[in-house]
Amino acid sequence: xxxxxxxxxxxxxxxxxxxxxxxxxxxxxxxxxxxxxxxxxxxxxxxxxxxxxxxxxxxxxxxxxxxxxxxxxxxxxxxxxxxxxxxxxxxxxxxxxxxxxxxxxxxxxxxxxxxxxxxxxxxxxxxxxxxxxxxxxxxxxxxxxxxxxxxxxxxxxxxxxxxxxxxxxxxxxxxxxxxxxxxxxxxxxxxxx
Amino acid sequence: xxxxxxxxxxxxxxxxxxxxxxxxxxxxxxxxxxxxxxxxxxxxxxxxxxxxxxxxxxxxxxxxxxxxxxxxxxxxxxxxxxxxxxxxxxxxxxxxxxxxxxxxxxxxxxxxxxxxxxxxxxxxxxxxxxxxxxxxxxxxxxxxxxxxxxxxxxxxxxxxxxxxxxxxxxxxxxxxxxxxxxxxxxxxxxxxxxxxxxxxxxxxxxxxxxxxxxxxxxxxxxxxxxxxxxxxxxxxxxxxxxxxxxxxxxxxxxxxxxxxxxxxxxxxxxxxxxxxxxxxxxxxxxxxxxxxxxxxxxxxxxxxxxxxxxxxxxxxxxxxxxxxxxxxxxxxxxxxxxxxxxxxxxxxxxxxxxxxxxxxxxxxxxxxxxxxxxxxxxxxxxxxxxxxxxxxxxxxxxxxxxxxxxxxxxxxxxxxxx
Amino acid sequence: xxxxxxxxxxxxxxxxxxxxxxxxxxxxxxxxxxxxxxxxxxxxxxxxxxxxxxxxxxxxxxxxxxxxxxxxxx
Numbered sequence: 001x002x003x004x005x006x007x008x009x010x011x012x013x014x015x016x017x018x019x020x021x022x023x024x025x026x027x028x029x030x031x032x033x034x035x036x037x038x039x040x041x042x043x044x045x046x047x048x049x050x051x052x053x054x055x056x057x058x059x060x061x062x063x064x065x066x067x068x069x070x071x072x073x074x075x076x077x078x079x080x081x082x083x084x085x086x087x088x089x090x091x092x093x094x095x096x097x098x099x100x101x102x103x104x105x106x107x108x109x110x111x112x113x114x115x116x117x118x119x120x121x122x123x124x125x126x127x128x129x130x131x132x133x134x135x136x137x138x139x140x141x142x143x144x145x146x147x148x149x150x151x152x153x154x155x156x157x158x159x160x161x162x163x164x165x166x167x168x169x170x171x172x173x174x175x176x177x178x179x180x181x182x183x184x185x186x187x188x189x190x191x192x193x
Numbered sequence: 194x195x196x197x198x199x200x201x202x203x204x205x206x207x208x209x210x211x212x213x214x215x216x217x218x219x220x221x222x223x224x225x226x227x228x229x230x231x232x233x234x235x236x237x238x239x240x241x242x243x244x245x246x247x248x249x250x251x252x253x254x255x256x257x258x259x260x261x262x263x264x265x266x267x268x269x270x271x272x273x274x275x276x277x278x279x280x281x282x283x284x285x286x287x288x289x290x291x292x293x294x295x296x297x298x299x300x301x302x303x304x305x306x307x308x309x310x311x312x313x314x315x316x317x318x319x320x321x322x323x324x325x326x327x328x329x330x331x332x333x334x335x336x337x338x339x340x341x342x343x344x345x346x347x348x349x350x351x352x353x354x355x356x357x358x359x360x361x362x363x364x365x366x367x368x369x370x371x372x373x374x375x376x377x378x379x380x381x382x383x384x385x386x387x388x389x390x391x392x393x394x395x396x397x398x399x400x401x402x403x404x405x406x407x408x409x410x411x412x413x414x415x416x417x418x419x420x421x422x423x424x425x426x427x428x429x430x431x432x433x434x435x436x437x438x439x440x441x442x443x444x445x446x447x448x449x450x451x452x453x454x455x456x457x458x459x460x461x462x463x464x465x466x467x468x469x470x471x472x473x474x475x476x477x478x479x480x481x482x483x484x485x486x487x488x489x490x491x492x493x494x495x496x497x498x499x500x501x502x503x504x505x506x507x508x509x510x511x512x513x514x515x516x517x518x519x520x521x522x523x524x525x526x527x528x529x530x531x532x533x534x535x536x537x538x539x540x541x542x543x544x545x546x547x548x549x550x551x552x553x554x555x556x557x558x559x560x561x562x563x564x565x566x567x568x569x570x571x572x573x574x575x576x577x578x579x580x581x582x583x584x585x586x587x588x589x590x591x592x593x594x595x596x597x598x599x600x601x602x603x604x605x606x607x608x609x610x611x
Numbered sequence: 612x613x614x615x616x617x618x619x620x621x622x623x624x625x626x627x628x629x630x631x632x633x634x635x636x637x638x639x640x641x642x643x644x645x646x647x648x649x650x651x652x653x654x655x656x657x658x659x660x661x662x663x664x665x666x667x668x669x670x671x672x673x674x675x676x677x678x679x680x681x682x683x684x685x
Contacts, residue, residue, distance in 0.1 A: 010345070010456035015465075059640025063452050065387050090668060091222055093642045095214045100640075103204040122225025130221040144462065164203055171216040207639045236669070240662055241653040352671045356659025359673065365660065450673025451660050454641060457669075 002050045002077050003042070003156065006070065006101065007085030008094065009056030012113050014038075015143040016085055017053040020153070037073065044156060052077070058093070060100045074101070081159045082106045083152070088118035088140065091125060098134075099164070107159035108136045111152055115140040133170045135162040236458055240349045249353055252346065256337050264329040265415050273325035277309045282317055299493040310417075310541040319489040322413065322538045323481055330412025331477050332470070334376045339469040343461035347372070348453060355451050361434060362441030362448040364388060367397050371433075374405040377477050378570040381405065382577060391582075392446025396437065398574055399586045402566035403593050404433040409481065409534035414558060417541045421555055428559055432597055440589070480569045481532065488531035492524060492539070501527070515595070517602040518557045519548055529561050531568050536561050552610040556601050564594045612685045617661065617677035619651040625684035634679045642666050649682060 005020075007013045021040030038053040057070035074082070082101050086094025091112070102108050112118070112125060131138040137155035141148035169175060201209065238244045291297050292304045302314030309321035341347060347369055355365025367388065374381025378401055385397045406414070406429065415422060441448070495501040501524055509520030521543055529536035540557055543549055549557070566574065575583060613628055627647045630638065642665045643649070650664040662671045672680075 009454060010459075057640070058454065059636070061636040061640065063637040064389055090642075090666065092214050092218050092666065093640070093668065095217065096210060096640050096642075099210055099213065100204065124223040124225065126221045130217070133217055133220065164205065165201060167217075168201060168213055171213055171220070207635055207644065211639070211644050237652060240669075240671075242655050242659075245653075348671075352653075352660055352662060353655070355671070355673070356655045356657055359659070365671070450675045451671055452637060452641075452673070452676055453671045455662060455669035455671050 002052060002080040003044075004052050004054050004074065004077060004080045004082045005085060006054045006074070006082055006097070007056065007113075008058055008087060008090075008097065009066075011056075011085050011087045011094075012143040013056060013085050014053060016083075016111070016113065016141075017051065019143060019146055019149055021051055037069065042153075044153065052080075057097065059097055060104070074104070074106070080106070081156055082108045083111060083156070084108050085111045085113050085141075088112040088115045088125060089121050089123050091123075099167075102134070102136065102162055102167070103164050105161050107161050109152065109155050109159045110134065110136060110138045111148070112138065112140045113143055115148065116142045116145070133167060135166055135170070136160075232458055236349075236455075239346070240352055240455065242353065245349065245353050249350060252341070252350075256341075259337060260330065260333050260411075261415060261419075264326075264333040264412055265419075268329035269326050269412075269416055273321075273329070274308075277317075277321045277325045278307070281320075282306070282309055282312060285316060295497050298497060299490060302493070308545070310538055311545050313489070313493065313539065313542060315486050315489040315493070318538055318542075319486050319535070322532075322534050323478075323485050326416050326538075327409040327412050327481065327534045328474075328478070330415070331376060331408045332474055334408040335470050335473045335477075336466070338372065338376060339466045339473075340461055342469075343459065343465055345456050345458045348455050351453065352451075352455065357434070359448070359450065361437035362396060362444075363393055363437065364448070365451050366453065367393070370397055370401060371405055374401045374407065375411065376408040376473070377480070378402065378405065378407050378566055379480060379573055380473065380476070382570060382573045385577075389449050390447050392444050393448060395446075395578065395582050395585065396440050396444060398578065398582075399440065399589050400433055400437055402570060402574065402586060403436070403563045403590055404429045406562045407533060407567070409477075409532070410537055410562065413534045413537045413541070417537065417544065418554060418558065421551075421558070424555065425558060425562075428601070429562060432563065432593070436589075436593060436597075444585075481534075484567070484569060485532045485535050488528045488535045491531065492528050495527065496524075515602065516556060516560060516598045517605060518553050518560065519543075521548060522557050522560075525557070525561060526564065529567070530565055533561060533567050550610075552605050556598070556605065559601060560594070560598050563590075563597060565590065613681055613683055615678050616649070616651075616663070616672075616680035616682050617674050619661075619682060619684065621651055621654055623684060624648065624650045625682040627680060628683045629681040631679035634676065638670070638672075641670050642668055643670060643680075 005013055005017055017038060017040065020042045037055055040051050041048045042051045052073065054073050055066040055070045057067040060071050060074070062068040062071055084098045084101060086098065098108060098110055112127070118125070127138050127140055137158050139148050139152045139155060141152055205213065239248050285301055286304060289297055289301050297304070298314070300314050300316045302312035302317050306312035309317050309325065312318050351365035351368050354368045358365055358367050370381045370384040373384050381401050382398055385394050388394045388397055414425065504527065505520045505523040508523050512518050512520050512522060522540070525536040525539040525543070528539055537558065540554070540561065544554055565571070574586060578586065619625065627643065627645050627649050630645060647665050652662040652664045652669055654661050658674050660671050660673050661677050662669055
């Protein structure tokens, strides 16, 4: 198993990475510095697990080279758990990426990072409800201070693939069937792109 | 739960996905009242042309002023020059055995030298160039670069310059490799990777290799010819834009337009800045120290074996007739293959001997910038480009040196200063 | 009134009406989509890029890209 750290540029992903691994990596604000991705190891229930800091991406529909690399890395590591780091004050934008990853059949943990900033901006998020709708673990974090990281690490093992139909059902209260056959569904469509 | 059934295709379409997100966020997110903060106002001011361009100029000027004060005045002139010229050099000259031997010549250099620019030895000029001058310049540069980077200023600068850079087929983002190259061309070349097309990358690497002097070179130029810096940068900038314009016309390929997130400003953290500073500066020393010392060694050996005189005799006519510089500049030009800072330092030695006019110094400095990237940069370019692109870069380089170098000489003649 | 995003005035607000197919997927992740409110945050002179604001986030788009987005204003 591997863990992929994914998210938009500038959501503090690299600080996140540093916290989880303790390794020395660079964190930058301009898009693209992490095109050379960083790898590290983190302790997970007594095991050393590989953690990859994937270049920042807004979606899996690449518009620049960094995003191309991100998509490739996701496709090359089908057996991984994805920790999707969102900017808590821009949840909607972040959910777009998170849903794309979930649709492709990956187990996802959502980290609502920069939680402190969101609070300052008077944005309130009902974490439990969000967790219920998405069906994946959702953890508020503040990478700079390290808040929420213990909980995040403990939830990684809980992550499991979720069908997008389930999410649509719980979000709208409507029963949904899929036309793309069974299982994670998105796989064939995802790889062909 | 309703009984109605909907059919979805996976993956969802853009609209379906957004519909779902809106449903989710309506139930889970509540946006409280929010004021337009000072940070928002600054964020907008720095990206608007009317206010952004003056801010950009102020930022770059502040950058330059700090660079000169910190690296030039405080460390180099205030401390290092004295340390090297008054203590290190005389001490080494007095304890190193055998003034007439070739070992002495290689390590200490000219026994009559009274400063480290003129001595040319590995332990005198070599160490002085790195630790006396260049290290402080590079450190100052990376410190400010890291701050600008972490604050989130660079994407705004990219938006501002995209107007100009897009006209020569580059992306506004090309300002990042360009800027970074002003520290060292090696990470600059690496930073071209996010550029979208091969055309843009090829153009960027070629322009970097030719027209962007590195921090090491700038630091030592600032120490030697501070009064010329404005003209040097102007000449290089004209070359960068002019030659970029030409390359854009002749290199096939696409130049896609900018689609870029402009992130909010952030408070930089000391830890991050320090860690970057350490990684980049140590990376610089790792490349610079061996190459500078090797450069001193090779140049010393070439003097000893007479190869340098031979080269000066062969290339002398070309240098004097076409470029209008004395044949002695052959030595710095050779050293420049390895390290530009060392080469400029050697030029300083020639200046102290009084064999060059001001304009010749100017021309030589520009020639040193453009005639070849340093070996480390070139090695990286070989790794990053395919053989066709390498040949293209080299051809551009040769053409550029002759055209631009000759042009500068011509302008000098017309102005009556050459 | 409908106009291209590239024709919007500085500080003008509108609603995204249509995005050309190829571009749609590329900008969707940045929150730019049909039906969203959009504000022209800055325009650069001599055909430089624009910066637009959607949901408190800023995105810079080349003028040619901005021409592929239709906006309902006024």
